[in-house]
Amino acid sequence: MTLRRKDVFVALAIVLAFAVVAAVKIHTTAENTAAARDTYSSTDTNAGGYAVYAALLEREGVRVGAFDRHPAELDAATDTLIEAYAPLDAATQPDEARPALDLDDLRGWVERGGRLVVIGVDARVAARERALLGRPMVIEATRSGGPFTGPLAPGLAQLAPRNAVRFEAAAPNDRVALADAGGPLVIDVRLGRGTVRYLDAGGLFANRAIALHDNARLAYALARPSRPHGAVLFDEGLHGAIVDPSWWSISPAWLRVMVCGLALIAVLALAGGALRLGPPFVPPVREPTSAAFLDAVTALYERAHIVPADV
Numbered sequence: 001m002t003l004r005r006k007d008v009f010v011a012l013a014i015v016l017a018f019a020v021v022a023a024v025k026i027h028t029t030a031e032n033t034a035a036a037r038d039t040y041s042s043t044d045t046n047a048g049g050y051a052v053y054a055a056l057l058e059r060e061g062v063r064v065g066a067f068d069r070h071p072a073e074l075d076a077a078t079d080t081l082i083e084a085y086a087p088l089d090a091a092t093q094p095d096e097a098r099p100a101l102d103l104d105d106l107r108g109w110v111e112r113g114g115r116l117v118v119i120g121v122d123a124r125v126a127a128r129e130r131a132l133l134g135r136p137m138v139i140e141a142t143r144s145g146g147p148f149t150g151p152l153a154p155g156l157a158q159l160a161p162r163n164a165v166r167f168e169a170a171a172p173n174d175r176v177a178l179a180d181a182g183g184p185l186v187i188d189v190r191l192g193r194g195t196v197r198y199l200d201a202g203g204l205f206a207n208r209a210i211a212l213h214d215n216a217r218l219a220y221a222l223a224r225p226s227r228p229h230g231a232v233l234f235d236e237g238l239h240g241a242i243v244d245p246s247w248w249s250i251s252p253a254w255l256r257v258m259v260c261g262l263a264l265i266a267v268l269a270l271a272g273g274a275l276r277l278g279p280p281f282v283p284p285v286r287e288p289t290s291a292a293f294l295d296a297v298t299a300l301y302e303r304a305h306i307v308p309a310d311v
Contacts, residue, residue: 037086041234063229065231070105071106081115083118084235115226116196119222135196136170142164167183
């Protein structure tokens with residue numbers, strides 16, 4: 001049995017149509033799955049992202065940015081660093097938890113005067129955060145709702161439904177920044193000259209919920225810079241967006257000065273060879289003398305090994 005050319009074309013068209021439908025289906029499913037995840041990333045505009053949170057702070061005149069490097073590169077230019085832990089999921093969290101060295105660097109930055117805002121919890125690093133950053137213990141509240149008390153309470157009448165997690169303010173360095181009928185919601189932990197601020201209800205500030213009730217007011221109060229014109233950065237390294245430093249940024253100052261000096265010398269050399277700063281130098285033409293003629297003839301005889309006396 002042989003297939004006609006027309007039958008072959010029809011079969012290929014059917015296979016191609018099925019392939020296109022399958023590709024569209026897979027793409028649509030992937031988009032819907034991504035949109036359903038909660039990332040708490042300041043670059044995520046889906047329902048579970050924090051893009052609206054970043055836009056809110058920016059609209060209020062706060063300098064906002066994304067921090068995509070290791071905590072060792074934090075300096076005094078950053079007023080507040082926001083770490084928003086998304087619900088633990090292999091699809092939204094990096095494969096590796098934050099290493100202990102990064103937590104050491106975070107503690108050092110806070111002790112030098114930085115402010116760290118930790119929203120949510122990653123169970124993989126909670127114990128180390130408790131040891132290094134003073135993360136308070138938690139309890140389960142039996143009730144919720146106002147009235148709100150604490151330095152962050154002014155203007156708050158109602159928040160969207162949230163989890164039942166509350167903090168225990170037991171350590172001497174703990175200060176209750178916000179509490180409701182169920183207990184402390186926000187705890188400030190003093191470390192050196194800086195502060196670590198803890199809030200467990202990260203879902204309040206996701207794009208889907210930040211406009212509900214007074215969530216936006218709390219979001220601004222939580223991250224408002226402690227210094228005028230201070231920068232607030234969202235730590236995108238928690239979501240896998242780590243950028244390793246360049247060789248230039250980690251080079252010592254003397255090496256960078258030397259490289260700049262060599263580059264300047266090379267530029268000046270090229271510019272000096274390409275640009276003429278004046279007319280070319282032309283040596284003056286001198287009329288030959290009889291003495292010069294005799295010297296030239298003598299040199300010619302010497303090169304030919306001719307003795308003038310033999311002539």
